[in-house]
Amino acid sequence: MHAFSGGATSATAVAVPPSLALPVIEDAFPRRLHPYWPRLQENTRRWLLEKRLMPPDKVREYADNLCYTDLMAGYYLGAPDDVLQAIADYSAWFFVWDDRHDRDIVHGRPEDWRRLRQRLHTALDAPEDHLHHKDALVAAFADSVLRLYAFLPAAWNQRFARHFHEVIEAYDREFANRVAGRVPGVEEYLALRRLTFAHWIWTDLLEPSAGCQLPDAVRKNPAFRRAALLSQEFAAWYNDLCSLPKEIAGDEVHNLGISLITHSGLTLEEAVEELRRRIENCIAEFIEAEREAMEFAGELDDGSVRGKELSAAVRTCVGNMRNWFSTVYWFHHESGRYMVDTWEDRSTPPYVNNEAAGEK
Template sequence: MMHEITQAGHLTAPSVLCPFTPRISPHVDAVQRWSMQWATRHGLLERSGARAAFARARFANLMARAHPDAGQADLQLVTAWLISIFVLDDLLERALVTDPEPTRSAVEELVRLLREQAPPAAASPVLGEVLGRPLTGALDEVWHRTEERVSPAWRERFVGHVAGYLIGTLWEAGNRAEDRPPRLEEYRRMRYQSAATEMFFDLIEPMHGVELPAETLADPMFRAMRLSAGTIIGIFNDLISWPKEAAVGDHHNIVFAFQREQKLSLEDAVYAAVAEHDEQVVEFMAAMERLDSTDPAVKVCVADLVHWIRGNLDWSLESGRYMPSEVPPQRRAGE
């Protein structure tokens, strides 16, 4: 089944393959109200226009779509993680350009403290000065509320994925500083890290009170599913956000990588990205069919990978975070 995307507000996107049923948690409105209060309490909405932009982004909607069967308290926790990472991402994008060396040191310090299970703000006043005390306080809270639910093995895996996300962010910042467009294969590899999907896929487990066994994490089919799911999410984000990035001269988008490397028109580059998205969906579904497990923990994690793919698509169209000034052309790849 082809998912036809026509219009949401003034945001449009090309049609992509997405044969998954949309779902959303009944707690979404309550979590959205809570998230505004939580972000306000932590001082994350002090900048001019921040509250209006936050409301338009609808972060709670993404988590409610990605985890439609989670309880309200669990949705609140994972939404707080999402808010914290988006704030961190926006901050690093600015700070790595204006003050790169202290910011890089702060990133390394953050990963070290998470590995040592030390609260970032309390353990490192310098980290608070670089990232800001509101953000480090928010990270303190979400990390403390998460790490008490999980095993040391899960913590180490999760922190490794946080480190991977931060490495991807530093790579993007270095490219921007040098005005360096990445090669297509390099972009594919590093985009997977900067998208932070692995750390959010890890959070599926404590949200549902489960932990995946080591043999599942090493299973080639399960690994292929996670890789495809994260790639699908990253490509669709690029399909939504390329006009916004084009407006500011940001090279980090698979559409631009296709355009440069394969000497395509912008329209053909968009549909090369659509084709790659759809190939990844087919690979995801094939791996899901071949995955041989009756473990309830595996089943709930697989279900939320499906919800993540579909939920990210629907949220991207309803969120104000990616509203562009222009829209992609409307046709299927190959037409």
């Protein structure tokens, strides 16, 4: 049951399996959603069709149930409607890109991936030149990036581009690992996961949501940065916990649990226990980091106009870091993306296009 009201706490009737249940999230991290959500869902669905990112029949049947807009509407509270729309469209693109990457691996299309990787690097630096690219994925990427670039000064755009170039290269490393069947070690995996999960991209997007580009001294403040990292680590590790059974069944190599089993000699049960321990510690550490980051926000308010602006922006960003916990948690139990048991073929998501795509 979806209960999306104007930023208010919402109840849910979704049953969470005991092995994945986190009572602290359900009790201490109330779920709220942006009041723009209904229009967000409608507009992103339309954008997916216009940009030809999913076939019309798959958009009709699966787009709403995938809950991509729900995820963003539960994160970037307080964002202006046009900012949230741009972020939601970009997020939907990201999921489609992730699916293309996966299908290129599964169907043995390294040249298609190499070509796409290079085009995304190029489009990131000059999106206005790629709005009509023959590969719909590249054209939609250019559109979403160009819209994101409109909200804050050039320095933010350059940082976003730098961070996403790193994400593209991390996806390439994952491609190579999966093709070779190579399971990265635990520390190597954790570092790579911060990039493939795009930790710093979602953190960057807190700033246009708050309407303020944060100076380096604020972004790199230890308390602020620690809270940002912990919110993203929770999301990545909880995703790994939810995905572990199907990824083991699919001979996947990129999952913290699989790295723990392969390189630390843990059994499946021990790996699940270790994942839960890390996740629960992450939540506890975030609560402490959140308190310190809010204290830092208070210190920024020195009575000047700029000080008040920065203090308010940091409070908004840290508040939304907290929102990330609940929105990620419920997304994993509501999105059709994770309901593998309902798929006709457990190895093939029903919402993806398995054909090779893009200009050859």
